[in-house]
Each structure stands twice: as structure tokens, then as C-alpha cells.
Amino acid sequence: MLVTPPYFARLFYPEATWRKNTDIKKIYLTFDDGPIPEITEWVLHFLESENIKATFxxxxxxVELNPTIFQKVKDAGHKCCNHTFNHMSGWKTPNKEYFDNIEICDKYYSNKLFRPPHGRITLSQYSTLKKKYEIVFWDVISFDFDANTTPEKCLQNVTEHTRNGSVIVFHDSIKAKKNMQYALPLAVKFLKEQGYEFGLL
Ligand SMILES: [Zn+2]
Incomplete structure (x- = not known):
């Protein structure tokens, strides 16, 4: 598995967002799959202590199960965006069902950013969705969710691959907890020392 997506993957979805500014030292933390008790709250607390805004x-x-935590994320000034209702893989879902699963979440968000779960979306789904949404992939994925990734490797994935404009993926999920809670604070410390600022997508 690749920490940074290969050039040819980016060519398939040229209008999607992978990386932003290349000329300034600004990067973008993103957290996928929440909001859930404990983990999302831990992330909120950490981001507040570092005075960083992030995109969820x-x-x-x-969101439906944890409306209070969702509200806390928004109240803290972070940006919340669409990641489907049931965390569906586009590769395994008929188009209509996939689009409906995204659209029923639109009411939660005041923006039109969408990240396909697992990064898996067909070219046909992409060409329809890009008319309505800004489709966001990533430049660096920490692999915090991966049971075969150690906390140290997760940290290294981020520190070795982050560059100007990187969109970086962590997860506020149970699966990612161990790696994320180790790697995130150390990654942020390292990246701040490198002079990076953190922005909202
Ligand atoms: Zn996800």
C-alpha cells in the first residue's frame, strides 16, 4: 500500500483535490469516519491544545448517532464534510444507491466537499459527482487504521511524505486509535518545527 498516491491515480481524477498549494508551507489535516465518542473528543481536545483547525x-x-459530538466539532471551528451515510465503497455499490447515500447527508453540511470512503469511486461515479461536489482524496495517508502498521511506522508515513500543500489523512475511529493517538501529536510537533501551518480545506 502506498502512503502517497501514484501519479497515474491522480491522472484518473484530474479535477479532484489531492494536494493544494505547492509554494507555501501550509498543510491540511483531515480526520475520517467519525464522529464517535471518546476518539473524536480526544482529537478535538488535542487540536484545541495545538490551536489547529482540521477537516472531518x-x-x-x-453524525445521526452522535449529534452532540458532531456539534462540538463544528462549534470548535473545524470543517465537517460528506463521507457517505454508510461508508460505502463506490466500487461495490450501484451508482444510484451510491449517489443517494451521499445526498441524504447533504443536510448536515454547509459545503460540498466529498471524500469517497476507501478512496474507491468509479470513473462514472466521479464524472457525475464532480459536477456537484469537490472530490477530495489525499496526498499522504497515515495508515493509522491498518493493523499491520505500527505506531512508529504511522508517524514515519506522515513525517517522511508531507510537503507543501499536503492533504493528510488520519482517522477518528476505534480501529485507528492506537496508531493515531501515538502518531498525531508527534507528527504535529515535527511538522510545526518544520515551519508548516495548518489550514482548512
Ligand atoms: Zn472512511
């Missing part, structure tokens, strides 16, 4: 790609079902 939320699972609609979790």
Missing part, C-alpha cells in the same frame, strides 16, 4: 469527513450514520 464524517460518516452520516455516526
Amino acid at each position: 469527513f464524517c460518516v452520516g450514520n455516526n
Whole structure:
């Protein structure tokens, strides 16, 4: 698995967002799959202590189950965006069902950013969705969710690959907890020392 997506992957989805500014030292932390108790709250607390704003790609079902935590994320000045209602893989879902699963979440968000779960979206789904949404992939993925990734490797994935404009993926999920809670604070410390600022997508 690749920490930074290959050039040819980016060519398939040229209008999607992978990386932003290349000329200034600004980067973009994103958190996928929340909001959930404990983990999302831990992330909020950490971001507040570092005075950083981040972008959360939320699972609609979790928003519905945890409205108070969702509200806390928004009240803290972070940006919440669409990641489907049921965390569906576009590769395994018929178009109509996939589009409906995204659209029922629109009411939660005041923006039109969408990240496909697992990064898996067909070219046909992409060409329809890009008319309505800014489709966001990533420049660096920490692999915090991966049971075969150690906390140290997760940290290294981020520190070695981040560059100007990188969109970086962590997860506020149970699966990612161990790696994320180790790597995120150390990655932020390292990246601040490198002179990076953190922005909202
Ligand atoms: Zn996800």
C-alpha cells in the first residue's frame, strides 16, 4: 500500500483535490469516519491544545448517532464534510444507491466537499459527482487504521511524505486509535518545527 498516491491515480481524477498549494508551507489535516465518542473528543481536545483547525469527513450514520459530538466539532471551528451515510465503497455499490447515500447527508453540511470512503469511486461515479461536489482524496495517508502498521511506522508515513500543500489523512475511529493517538501529536510537533501551518480545506 502506498502512503502517497501514484501519479497515474491522480491522472484518473484530474479535477479532484489531492494536494493544494505547492509554494507555501501550509498543510491540511483531515480526520475520517467519525464522529464517535471518546476518539473524536480526544482529537478535538488535542487540536484545541495545538490551536489547529482540521477537516472531518464524517460518516452520516455516526453524525445521526452522535449529534452532540458532531456539534462540538463544528462549534470548535473545524470543517465537517460528506463521507457517505454508510461508508460505502463506490466500487461495490450501484451508482444510484451510491449517489443517494451521499445526498441524504447533504443536510448536515454547509459545503460540498466529498471524500469517497476507501478512496474507491468509479470513473462514472466521479464524472457525475464532480459536477456537484469537490472530490477530495489525499496526498499522504497515515495508515493509522491498518493493523499491520505500527505506531512508529504511522508517524514515519506522515513525517517522511508531507510537503507543501499536503492533504493528510488520519482517522477518528476505534480501529485507528492506537496508531493515531501515538502518531498525531508527534507528527504535529515535527511538522510545526518544520515551519508548516495548518489550514482548512
Ligand atoms: Zn472512511
